[in-house]
Amino acid sequence: MITPEETKGIRTAFVGALMLACCSAYADDKPNGGNIAHIMRAGPRSISKGATIMEVRNGKMVELRKGTNGWVCMAMSGLPDAVTMCIDKEWQSFYDAYLNNKDPTVKGIGTAYMLLGDRGVSNTDPFARGPTATNNWVVSGPHIMILTPDPQQLDELPTDPWNGGPWVMWKGTKYAHIMVPTAPMPKPVKPAEKE
Numbered sequence: 001m002i003t004p005e006e007t008k009g010i011r012t013a014f015v016g017a018l019m020l021a022c023c024s025a026y027a028d029d030k031p032n033g034g035n036i037a038h039i040m041r042a043g044p045r046s047i048s049k050g051a052t053i054m055e056v057r058n059g060k061m062v063e064l065r066k067g068t069n070g071w072v073c074m075a076m077s078g079l080p081d082a083v084t085m086c087i088d089k090e091w092q093s094f095y096d097a098y099l100n101n102k103d104p105t106v107k108g109i110g111t112a113y114m115l116l117g118d119r120g121v122s123n124t125d126p127f128a129r130g131p132t133a134t135n136n137w138v139v140s141g142p143h144i145m146i147l148t149p150d151p152q153q154l155d156e157l158p159t160d161p162w163n164g165g166p167w168v169m170w171k172g173t174k175y176a177h178i179m180v181p182t183a184p185m186p187k188p189v190k191p192a193e194k195e
Contacts, residue, residue, distance in 0.1 A: 035053075035055060035064060035075070036053050036064050036065055038075070038082075038084070039053050039054075039055060039064070039073050039074065039075045039082075039084050040053065040073055041084070041115060041116055042073050042074075042084035042085050042086045042113055042114060042115055042116055043071070043073055043085075043086030043113035043115060044113065044115070047069065047071050047073075047086055047113070048071070048073050048086055050067055050068045050069035050071065051067045051069060051071035051072060051073040051086055052065065052066055052067030052071070052072045052073070053065040053067070053072075053073050053074070054072060054073070054074040054075070055074060055075035055082070056074075056075065056076055056077055056082075061074070070088065070089050071086055071087065071088055072086070072087055072092060073085070073086040073087075074086075074087075083114075083116075083118050083119055084114070084116050085112055085113060085114045086112065086113045087110075087111075087112040087113075088110055088111050088112070089110075090106060090107065090108055090109065090110025090111075090147050091110045091111065091112040091145070091147065093105065093106075094106060094110060094147055094175075094177075097175075098126065098175055101127075103174055104174060104175065106147045106148065106149045107149055108149060109146065109147065109148060109149070110145075110146065110147030110148075110177075111144065111145070111146060111147075112144070112145040112146075112147075113144055113145075114140070114142065114143050114144075114145065115142045115143075115182065116142065117139070117140055117141040117142050117143070118139065118140050119139065120137055120138060120139040120140075121137070121138060121140075121169075122135035122136060122137055122138070123135075123136040123137070123138045123159065123161055123167075123169050123170070124136050124159075124170065124171075125170075126170045126173055126175045136161075138161045138169075139188075140161070140179065140181065140185065141181060141182075141183045141184075141185060141186075142181070142182045142183045143179055143180055143181045143182055144179075144180040144182060145169075145177050145178065145179055145180070146177060146178040146180060147177050147178075148178070151176060154168045154171060154176055154178065157178065159171050161179065161181075161185055162185055162187045164185075165180075165181070166178055166179060166180045166181075167179050
């Protein structure tokens with residue numbers, strides 16, 4: 001997930017861009033081809049090739065290419081080091097609720113791809129702005145995120161990002177979801193203790 005800090009200034013723009021696509025800026029492949037190609041790498045080609053492609057520009061979400069399959073692939077900050085993701089309709093609704101601190105309504109299985117990884121987020125506090133001694137900051141490599149309409153399905157899953165498999169992020173909150181790494185998660189290096 002992206003940090004709340006990266007979402008500052010785009011809450012309204014994201015929802016508006018999804019709902020009012022007719023007002024979005026369109027771009028041809030020449031000036032934005034590199035941006036579109038980079039953003040598409042957030043998800044599998046079979047999904048991203050038909051997805052709506054969006055990126056943040058000057059604090060507003062801008063449509064670079066209209067999609068045909070209901071998915072949205074987006075860059076949440078400026079390229080080239082943008083946090084990117086591809087999200088299905090369940091995740092679009094969930095993400096809107098998260099950005100606006102509302103209760104999400106998950107009606108079915110939701111899937112999101114972050115195949116380029118992220119820059120870090122608290123594993124326990126959905127609104128943490130940076131690492132602390134207690135918020136279990138995690139920098140995830142390539143991963144898939146899963147929503148389930150039955151939160152009880154999360155009860156038996158671990159919350160440890162370094163357990164060697166899937167884990168629950170933000171367990172016990174209304175934004176809990178399953179993180180599925182697609183590459184090994186290296187354990188963070190602890191700073192050397194002073195002698």
